[in-house]
Amino acid sequence: MCGRYTLLADELEILEEYGIQQEIDDYQPSFNIAPGQKVLAIINDGKAKRAGYLRWGLVPSFATDDRIGYKMINARSESAHQKPSFKNLMKRKRCLIVADSFYEWQRIGDTKQPKRIHLTDRKLFTFAGLWDRWSHDGKDLFTCTILTREANPFMKEIHHRMPIILPKNKEDEWIAPEVMEPNKAHEFLFNLEPEKFAAYNVSNYVNTAKNNDEACIAPLAN
Template identity: 65%
Template structure:
């Protein structure tokens, strides 16, 4: 799964990296410890252009009566998403990119679970493949999202058995293009993505608490 990640870049770097034609990203703030339930940075295509904005992490399907379901839907398994009512329609036309520069996973050790920060070796910013939806119930209206995951590759499986799907640069625009696609075709697209080399290092247990959001979250553990 993917349950925590970071995004430390400033607005200009994000706008430039993802070729966005907008002057600013409303209410954007960098974060050392992004957690479910928070508003996170995503990019969609509105049919005319790409747009960056904030979505709440934890998908609330449009048919849901209780927004608390979102805390159970922070991730969607890419292998079966095309078969699930909650995700099938979203795969067709509500795809998004969720922007990050690293993600955390917890490795089981003899001394308990050790948090690891995982990054791409050859670039700083990247995008998770995501899905989004608009939910309204009574007077409430929310735009929410989920991160698509897959079985861990050879590098990540030493840390955890699942990992988020990271979009190669050349496939980002194809993922969010506004044309309607069959869910099965979208699944095949995800399965065809080439993987990039990763790197990781152990960080302190400090990051375990979502209340902690400062540079200490990403400080490496150094041997004495």
């Protein structure tokens, strides 16, 4: 799964990396992005790529209560193309969720050790995401979920699930404005080349979502 991550890059670095022409409204780096918070996402509106904020935790358009979002921060890629909440989103509401590392908790005996995980060959990367718009009683929400998969050999030592990180050359294809049939989207995700990871231990300070400073990413002393 993916329940916390970081985005520490400055705005200009993000705009240049992803070819975004417009400024990002209210952009703020974060050491500890958690479910329910605003997350920076990129979509293609058919004319250009746009970056903006979505709330993390998908609220499907047909939901009657937006609190369901807290149960839908992740979507299993193995079955998303078959589930009512995600199937139609895979056709045309795909997004990139920008990050530069994520946290996972490794069970060691009776304890869980938080780890910060990042890519070895590039700083910024994107999770494969889905988004939707929910309107109810005059309230509009734009929300998203992160697609996950079975862990690769590196991640299996830490957790049995992991977020799907898109190879750099596949990001634009994932958010292309053309309709992608759910089965094709499923196949696209299944055939992605694995990324190379590195990880190190951090303190339990990161466990509390309100903690959001450099102490979250500080390597734990041996």
